[in-house]
Amino acid sequence: MTAQVSARRMGGAQRSNAVALLLVAAFIVGGSVAAAIIGGYRINLTPSEPLGLWRIVALDRSASAGDLVFICPPQMPVMREARERGYLRSGTCPSAVAPLIKTVIAVAGQQVEIGAGVTIDGRRVAFSALAERDGKGRPMKPYRGGIVPEESVFLHSPFRGSYDSRYFGPLPASGILGLAQQVLTYAP
DSSP states (O other): OHHHHHHHHHHHHHHHHHHHHHHHHHHHHHHHHHHHHHTTEEEEOSTTSOEEEEEEEOOOSOOOTTOEEEEOOOSOHHHHHHHHHTSSOBOSSTTSBOOEEEEEEEETTOEEEESSSEEETTEEOTTOOOOSBOTTSOBOOOOOOEEOOTTEEEEEOSSTTOOSHHHHOOEEGGGEEEEEEEEEEEOO
16 A cells, blocks of 8 residues: 555656656746847748848948848738748747848839849849749739838848748838848758
8 A cells, every 4th residue: 555655656746847847948948049039149940041040230320232131021911911821930020920031132212123033223133033923822923113212121032932022022121120140050
């Protein structure tokens, strides 16, 4: 009889220890993720830019063409549709999506033309061919083109399957979190 009581007590103690260990592990992982986000670190899991660990570096000037930035897209119909289609992941932006890593290729006042590819002020942008359909065969609707509005940026990624301004148009520069700096990345 005492052996059964001891076994029950031991089993209960092991369960308590396991629960305590899981709680400690969850606290450590959660704390690490929170510290990384607060410290400006992000993990990129999309092929638009190299995979891995990135850092957001403060941008103390206006964005200019060639800047690789982290940007939060605003809540707008095209972004809600992109979220529903699975192009955007959940994240820390006010629109509840993860920040995008994209290169600024045009700023306010520049002329953007969309055809088979993108042209900025009459110059063709390399690797800017548009996809007619996404990976699931759904039609892709390109941005109509025009002058980039004040306090806005036009974004691009050389990855053909990237969801960028070719489809959603210019975004407010106020959504820029900072420059994107590679920390530990891998480009497959």
